[in-house]
Amino acid sequence: MQKKQVTEKTVLALAIASLFAGTAQAQDGAAGAQAAEPSAAATVVVTGTRVANRTALDTAAPVDIVSSETLKNAGTTEMNQALSIALPSLNFPRPAITDGTDTIRPATLRGMAPDQTLVLVNSKRRHASSLVNVNGSIGRGSAAVDMNTIPTAIVKSVEVLRDGAAAQYGSDAISGVVNIRLRTDRSGGEATVTYGARKTEYDLWNDAAPAGAPWAGTAPASRKRTDGQTATVSVWKGLELGENGYLTIAAEYRDQHRTERSGYDMRQQYPRLASGAFDPRENTINRFNAWYGEPEMEQSTLFANAGASLGGGVKLYGWASYQNRDARSGGFFRTAQDARNVPSIYPDGFLPIIAPSVDDYAATGGATWTWGAWDMDASLGYGKNKMEYDIQNTLNRSIGPTSKREFYAGGYSYDQTVLNLTGVRSVEIAGLASPLNVAVGMEARREGYKLFAGERESWDYYGQVLPNGTPAAPGAQVFPGFRPSNETNSHRNAVGAFIDLEANLTPQLLTSFAIRGEKYSDFGNSLAGKLSARYDFSKEFALRGTIQNGFRAPSPQQQNFTATSTNFINGVPFEITTFKPSDPVAVALGAKPLEAEESINASIGAVMRFGDVNLTVDAYRIDIDDRIVLSENLTQANVRSYLTSRGFIGVGGGRFFINGVDTETKGVDVVVSWPWNAGAAGRFDFTLAGNFTDTKVTKVPQTAQLSALSPAPVLFDRLNVLSLEKGQPENKLSANVNWKLGKWGGTVRATRYGKVLSPGTTANFDFELGAKTLVDLEARYALTPKLSLALGADNVFDQYPETLPPALNTTGNTPFANYAPFGRSGRYIYARASYGF
Numbered sequence: 001m002q003k004k005q006v007t008e009k010t011v012l013a014l015a016i017a018s019l020f021a022g023t024a025q026a027q028d029g030a031a032g033a034q035a036a037e038p039s040a041a042a043t044v045v046v047t048g049t050r051v052a053n054r055t056a057l058d059t060a061a062p063v064d065i066v067s068s069e070t071l072k073n074a075g076t077t078e079m080n081q082a083l084s085i086a087l088p089s090l091n092f093p094r095p096a097i098t099d100g101t102d103t104i105r106p107a108t109l110r111g112m113a114p115d116q117t118l119v120l121v122n123s124k125r126r127h128a129s130s131l132v133n134v135n136g137s138i139g140r141g142s143a144a145v146d147m148n149t150i151p152t153a154i155v156k157s158v159e160v161l162r163d164g165a166a167a168q169y170g171s172d173a174i175s176g177v178v179n180i181r182l183r184t185d186r187s188g189g190e191a192t193v194t195y196g197a198r199k200t201e202y203d204l205w206n207d208a209a210p211a212g213a214p215w216a217g218t219a220p221a222s223r224k225r226t227d228g229q230t231a232t233v234s235v236w237k238g239l240e241l242g243e244n245g246y247l248t249i250a251a252e253y254r255d256q257h258r259t260e261r262s263g264y265d266m267r268q269q270y271p272r273l274a275s276g277a278f279d280p281r282e283n284t285i286n287r288f289n290a291w292y293g294e295p296e297m298e299q300s301t302l303f304a305n306a307g308a309s310l311g312g313g314v315k316l317y318g319w320a321s322y323q324n325r326d327a328r329s330g331g332f333f334r335t336a337q338d339a340r341n342v343p344s345i346y347p348d349g350f351l352p353i354i355a356p357s358v359d360d361y362a363a364t365g366g367a368t369w370t371w372g373a374w375d376m377d378a379s380l381g382y383g384k385n386k387m388e389y390d391i392q393n394t395l396n397r398s399i400g401p402t403s404k405r406e407f408y409a410g411g412y413s414y415d416q417t418v419l420n421l422t423g424v425r426s427v428e429i430a431g432l433a434s435p436l437n438v439a440v441g442m443e444a445r446r447e448g449y450k451l452f453a454g455e456r457e458s459w460d461y462y463g464q465v466l467p468n469g470t471p472a473a474p475g476a477q478v479f480p481g482f483r484p485s486n487e488t489n490s491h492r493n494a495v496g497a498f499i500d501l502e503a504n505l506t507p508q509l510l511t512s513f514a515i516r517g518e519k520y521s522d523f524g525n526s527l528a529g530k531l532s533a534r535y536d537f538s539k540e541f542a543l544r545g546t547i548q549n550g551f552r553a554p555s556p557q558q559q560n561f562t563a564t565s566t567n568f569i570n571g572v573p574f575e576i577t578t579f580k581p582s583d584p585v586a587v588a589l590g591a592k593p594l595e596a597e598e599s600i601n602a603s604i605g606a607v608m609r610f611g612d613v614n615l616t617v618d619a620y621r622i623d624i625d626d627r628i629v630l631s632e633n634l635t636q637a638n639v640r641s642y643l644t645s646r647g648f649i650g651v652g653g654g655r656f657f658i659n660g661v662d663t664e665t666k667g668v669d670v671v672v673s674w675p676w677n678a679g680a681a682g683r684f685d686f687t688l689a690g691n692f693t694d695t696k697v698t699k700v701p702q703t704a705q706l707s708a709l710s711p712a713p714v715l716f717d718r719l720n721v722l723s724l725e726k727g728q729p730e731n732k733l734s735a736n737v738n739w740k741l742g743k744w745g746g747t748v749r750a751t752r753y754g755k756v757l758s759p760g761t762t763a764n765f766d767f768e769l770g771a772k773t774l775v776d777l778e779a780r781y782a783l784t785p786k787l788s789l790a791l792g793a794d795n796v797f798d799q800y801p802e803t804l805p806p807a808l809n810t811t812g813n814t815p816f817a818n819y820a821p822f823g824r825s826g827r828y829i830y831a832r833a834s835y836g837f
Contacts, residue, residue, distance in 0.1 A: 046123055047159040047179040048168070049512070050424055050439040051502050057607055060512055060532035060544050061163035062618045062669060064089075068183075071152040073738075073747050073778060075794040075830050077194055077232040077254060079147040079155075080107045083178075085751060085776070088691040088732040089162055089669055094294070094823030095137035096261075097814065099479060100387060102295045102329035103356045104131045106144035110162065111665060111693040111728045112175035112622070114144035116552055116597075118165070120179040121150070122305075122319065124364055125170070127383030130414035130449070132557040134578060134630060137818050138727055140720065141630035141657065143414070143557035146385065147178070149323045149360045153192070153234040154250035154303040156183045162618065162669060164601035166550030167514040167530035170443060170496055174550045174599045174624065182305040182319055185238025186246040192235070192834045198228035198259055200826025202800050204815060209266045215282055219264040228259040228294055228825060237837075245308025252301045258328070259293030259825050265812035269335045269349060285348060290813035291330030294825055299325045317379075318365035325358040328392070331478030332813055339466055340473050344401045352394040352478035356411075360385045366420070374423040381420075386413035391458065391476040398462040398472040409481035410454035414557060419444040434504035441498055448491045449556035454481025459564075480565045488560045488580075492522040494553070510534040518551075522559065526551040526596050544618075545604040554594035554628055558657045576635060577654040586656040588646050589634065590703020595659050599624045605669075615672040626659040629701070631715045638709045660701025661716060663724060667693035682741030690733040697721045722759035722766070729754040729821050745780035747792075751822075758817035760808070767808055769801045769820060790832040798827040 043056045045063050056063050066086045074082040084092035084107065092107045106114030114133075119126045132143040161177040169177060201224045209216035236250040265287040270279035300323065307317040334341050336349040366379025388411035395403040422441035429436050453459075458481025461474035475481060496518035504510050515529045530548035537543070564577040579586035581594055605618030635653035643651045674686040700716040731754035739746045752773040760766050778792030801820035809815055816824035 048161040060534040064160040066158040095818040098135040103327040106139040109175045114139040115142040116174040118173035119145035127416040130412045151252035153236040164550045166528040167516045171553040183248040189237035194232045194832040196830025230256040247306045249304045254299040256297040258296040261293040262290035263812035263815035289333045295327045295329035297327045313370040320363040322361040353392040355390040373425045377422045384415035394477045398464045398474040400464045407458035407476040412451040417446045436503040439500040445494045542607040550599040552597040579656045590705040622665040627661040631655045662699035665695045685738040687736040692731045726757035743782040747778040749776040753821045758819040786836045794828040
């Protein structure tokens with residue numbers, strides 16, 4: 001309790017200190033907006049309010065605006081990464097050796113789970129990825145929207161509502177809403193080529209070699225690398241569509257080479273010779289034998305956005321997208337003497353490669369029109385994400401020397417169809433200082449999830465026995481294929497309706513109220529409400545706050561994902577499965593049909609203007625009950641005995657999704673901005689922003705069935721608890737300066753990531769990652785009015801997280817923790833050329 005009080009006081013003190021920091025600066029606007037862009041005070045937003053012409057600094061809840069120029073002037077061309085360096089409240093960890101999560105990496109807002117943030121495109125719900133993260137990384141158990149399927153070239157701006165909004169937008173909007181607004185240009189365009197590479201050096205631990213090993217002491221103290229070469233070619237073009245319509249199209253191609261940040265593998269690689277001596281090859285083999293870092297990736301994307309007026313107040317709109325992503329990432333290296341290896345196939349061991357192929361496509365069309373006093377909007381949208389796996393440079397050990405080296409392992413897909421109908425009007429009511437804005441609407445949604453099997457050799461056991469008499473491992477090494485028994489094809493429907501009211505009760509007091517009800521075919525009903533208020537004491541100072549309850553429906557991925565692999569325990573094969581919550585085995589262990597997560601959000605904040613300086617401070621508390629989590633692996637002997645007694649023979653245990661984790665999150669966002677025209681010295685835009693978050697797990701799930709066992713297995717153990725509490729930065733600060741003078745421009749950005757805990761199964765294996773500050777630089781020059789060049793470097797000073805000690809990196813493959821909030825790739829140097837037309 002004492003520790004909790006200290007943490008809360010620290011957060012409050014930092015927030016108060018920020019109020020008086022003369023150099024502090026950030027805003028509810030774009031970090032690093034260019035001189036030609038409107039200020040946040042004049043920027044109209046459409047997220048969090050359905051009132052026309054509401055500006056970013058006049059809303060009742062905090063809204064960040066990230067401009068297209070801000071996205072362009074980042075060194076990265078990934079949407080998630082660009083947003084993470086622009087917004088302290090958004091994090092984008094970059095895990096490695098996590099199967100499909102290497103390819104589709106989720107982002108988080110305010111320290112919440114990735115699937116607790118709703119993503120919209122042009123204010124319409126975007127479909128989630130088919131991947132559910134089941135490995136030990138941030139976002140375990142979540143299936144999130146992959147924002148990297150949206151090229152930055154098509155983006156006009158990104159609005160981030162840092163507030164719960166389930167009553168306004170529906171499921172998933174517990175921590176906030178990201179709304180990506182697309183370009184609507186009728187003319188103009190730009191082609192951009194970006195090329196960069198990692199130029200870096202990182203430290204290594206001198207791992208201990210086996211006693212008497214001739215390679216002992218050969219590990220270098222550090223390692224220099226030049227890799228991760230990435231080329232991105234993008235173009236967007238605005239076209240006229242009829243007399244008043246627009247068609248804006250964008251295309252992007254990205255070719256990314258892998259980065260490799262492995263440690264020096266000091267393990268014995270080969271069996272000893274008959275004489276007992278070490279094999280001479282131990283002294284010549286490359287001991288940097290892992291792919292640990294960014295995956296190899298080739299990605300092609302097309303996006304189009306269109307709109308036209310038909311006359312009579314009727315307008316049509318629509319957009320469509322397609323992306324193909326082929327990636328390759330590594331698993332853990334199998335040494336030559338590993339029991340999972342066949343030496344005649346891989347005499348020097350092998351590094352299995354996971355090679356997913358992702359196809360993502362979506363289309364939305366709609367119309368707006370006037371019906372009496374109502375402004376109407378109807379739309380129909382469809383989106384699908386499909387992910388298939390090839391496993392390369394591997395084998396099925398149970399087949400033996402005739403095993404193939406590459407397998408098709410199957411995959412999964414998720415699709416979503418959404419129908420919306422909304423009406424908005426204003427009503428004059430006596431006594432109110434403004435018309436009452438009334439918005440009503442409904443949404444019908446159909447979701448589908450399909451899991452399909454791989455080829456038989458990718459998962460089956462073929463009878464080979466090892467020399468010691470134990471059965472050989474079945475299936476493709478590193479990623480056994482999905483089995484026919486895992487296949488599923490499920491759908492669900494949801495229908496919701498909402499009412500949203502907003503008005504000024506007095507010239508100073510703005511209030512809004514929203515209520516939304518939804519009915520799901522698979523788990524029941526949800527009702528959410530939100531009350532917001534803002535009081536402007538003067539043009540320079542206002543207070544704002546919200547209170548609401550929210551919900552997040554269990555995703556079809558969480559309800560239907562299942563996978564099985566065979567593990568041998570004391571030489572006996574057991575089927576270890578991720579069970580559906582409805583599976584009889586999971587039910588026997590206490591699983592129940594998943595229900596919606598429920599939340600209570602409260603926030604209070606201030607908006608201040610000091611001349612050209614804008615400052616906002618928003619404190620929040622988010623309590624979530626019945627969070628859906630993936631349980632621990634339940635493979636204990638008493639669990640297997642219990643299942644056998646219930647008639648489930650040969651089941652080695654497993655895991656399943658379950659409600660039951662309660663969390664309490666408190667935090668403060670501070671944002672300040674100051675545009676300064678320095679005359680002959682040019683235009684400067686200063687931004688300083690910070691997020692301070694503290695999460696506590698107040699309840700973990702239990703089932704009567706498992707509690708009756710002795711000892712009782714833990715469904716959600718300390719590692720996963722600490723991942724929620726301390727796995728993301730306790731604070732994140734960013735300072736940004738943009739400068740422009742004539743043909744010249746530049747950006748200096750510093751981002752400080754607070755400390756993070758990489759948790760272990762026991763306290764002895766916990767590892768704390770200290771605070772780190774990364775500095776980015778970019779210089780720009782316009783050669784002609786149309787052609788501009790930029791040179792830059794991200795992470796100029798080549799910062800890395802702390803290196804894991806040998807006790808936490810026994811293979812040498814993973815010298816850095818996956819919880820590092822900025823990854824482990826080091827300095828990135830790049831050049832960019834842009835041509836406008």
